[in-house]
Amino acid sequence: MNNPMVEKNIGEMSRALARTKDPELVESFLRCLLTPAEITDIAARWALVKALDQKIPQREIAKDLGLSLCKITRGSRELKKPDSGFRRILDIFQESEKENN
Structure with a gap:
């Protein structure tokens, strides 16, 4: 992609999602986001x-x-x-x- 804003924000979301152990929270986040x-x-x-x-x-x-x-x-x-x-x-x-x- 090489879009710095996209790379930064995808990276931040990926790190946050990787840290949670709560599948219900991840699902809720995805349903709010998408x-x-x-x-x-x-x-x-x-x-x-x-x-x-x-x-x-x-x-x-x-x-x-x-x-x-x-x-x-x-x-x-x-x-x-x-x-x-x-x-x-x-x-x-x-x-x-x-x-x-």
């Missing part, structure tokens, strides 16, 4: 990452989530990158789910 359309879009992208991880075919994901193949391909490419943020967060989520079950 519009309903942005929340829907982010939720679909998270569902996309989980579906890709489950090896669901891209065309099926597109149909189920109403996403373009272009978005799905981008998500797939991001998930495969070395040290992918998608992969790391997905692994943290899956480990947390195992601990809670």
